[in-house]
Amino acid sequence: MAAVYKYLQRSLASCAPLLIIMLVFEIIPLTSSGTNGRVLRTEHAGNERYPFDINLKSHKMDRRRPVDLKMTTSLPKRHVPVVKAQTRSRAILHCNISEIDEQENVTLIWSKKNDKNEFVNITILQMEELTDKITTCVENDKRFIAKRNGTDWCLHIRYTMNSDAGIYQCQIRHGFPPTKYSTTNVVLRLIDAxxxxxxxxxxxxxxxxxxxxxxxxxxxxxxxxxxxxxxxxxxxxxxxxxxxxxxxxxxxxxxxxxxxxxxxxxxxxxxxxxxxxxxxxxxxxxxxxxxxxxxxxxxxxxxxxxxxxxxxxxxxxx
Known part of the structure; x- marks a missing residue:
């Protein structure tokens, strides 16, 4: 027991200088002569911009560029495809979704965003109604036709009108029960020639x-x-x-x-x-x-x- 006590005493004595240095850097704020004595802290406060960046790979300070917290925390925007067509013509909205099992219970829903910023269903179709050889007209408006071409679950709009322009959403529900969702948005812009x-x-x-x-x-x-x-x-x-x-x-x-x-x-x-x-x-x-x-x-x-x-x-x- 006495031998263990002496071993611990020698270990603490050898680590004492290192502990003192760590304590000093923890208590005393870091200063730099290059910033006129202004206190530089590593803790972030709000959206304040600091004159140095921490390189996580090398654990070194990089003074070449500031850190913009807004840029580092923002997420990339999702790309929304835009389809351009003429009025009095045809527009095709594509919905490419391939991660679907043919044996699953699949439901296709095409909807359009209205003036209240809400998506209103245009058509709801089941898998047996969508094959590569069959096109299905929408009951309320025969100009709209839903058609499947392989992995493309597209919507055809015949004899387009200015009111057809807007944001459309393709949603495919699949599984047993259909709890899996695959959603794609597309913007239709119409040109009146x-x-x-x-x-x-x-x-x-x-x-x-x-x-x-x-x-x-x-x-x-x-x-x-x-x-x-x-x-x-x-x-x-x-x-x-x-x-x-x-x-x-x-x-x-x-x-x-x-x-x-x-x-x-x-x-x-x-x-x-x-x-x-x-x-x-x-x-x-x-x-x-x-x-x-x-x-x-x-x-x-x-x-x-x-x-x-x-x-x-x-x-x-x-």
Missing amino acids: HAKIIGGDTKYIPKNKEMPLRLSCVLIHSIEPPKYIFWYRGDRMINYDLEDGATVREGPQGSELIFPKPNEMHVGNYSCVPSNAQLDSVMVKYGSKDKLVKVIKKETNCSECLDNTSKLFCLNRF
């Missing part, structure tokens, strides 16, 4: 001059080519019913209606109607601005034909 007939809203066919009449229509703010561009005279589509040598030249972002020998029989209201953009119209008159020949035949507006044509040709092509 419009047609423009070059040269103003009125064209004149000069008398006693054989000059061709060209009605040139271009698309403004368009991000995708239209499926068609139809020309209307009044409420009648004339692309496939042209007379007197008239022709239509089409391009990826425009169309041109050409009358090589126009006369007073060609007067009327002409409209350029793209599949995915607002129409534009021009009035063709005969004679000069001072002397105009009255048009006997009454021409109608083409707003109704745009709506009917777009629904007939755009929706049925999905």
Whole structure:
């Protein structure tokens, strides 16, 4: 027992200088001549910025840059994909989720955030309703179609409208019972393109001059080519019913209606109607601005034909 006591006494005596040094550094604050005697403490207080950083790997002080506690504690933001599409066209929202067992009970829920910042369900579908070959329409709005393509549980929106823009959420519940959740958000931005007939809203066919009449229509703010561009005279589509040598030249972002020998029989209201953009119209008159020949035949507006044509040709092509 006496030997153990002597061994402990010698050990404490050899460690005494080290204990004294540690006690001094614990009680006396650390000062630096490079900071004009200002006290530098290692304990953090609030969001205060200190003139040195602690390198955890080497346990050394790094005076090259300050520490920003806001930067070190902030979490990286989750990336939200953005889908851009045109109105009167089609938008596809993708939801790629692969960590799902085919044997599990799977439920797909697509929802859209409303004005109250709440997600409202668009459709709720079960696994047996979603296969690679089957598309399921939403009961409330037939423009919305849910479709599965492998690991992509996508939502198709046909003949898009401005009100369709916003934040959508894809949620897949799976398991027995379905307690596992996989959620993906996507932002839909819609661009409203419009047609423009070059040269103003009125064209004149000069008398006693054989000059061709060209009605040139271009698309403004368009991000995708239209499926068609139809020309209307009044409420009648004339692309496939042209007379007197008239022709239509089409391009990826425009169309041109050409009358090589126009006369007073060609007067009327002409409209350029793209599949995915607002129409534009021009009035063709005969004679000069001072002397105009009255048009006997009454021409109608083409707003109704745009709506009917777009629904007939755009929706049925999905």
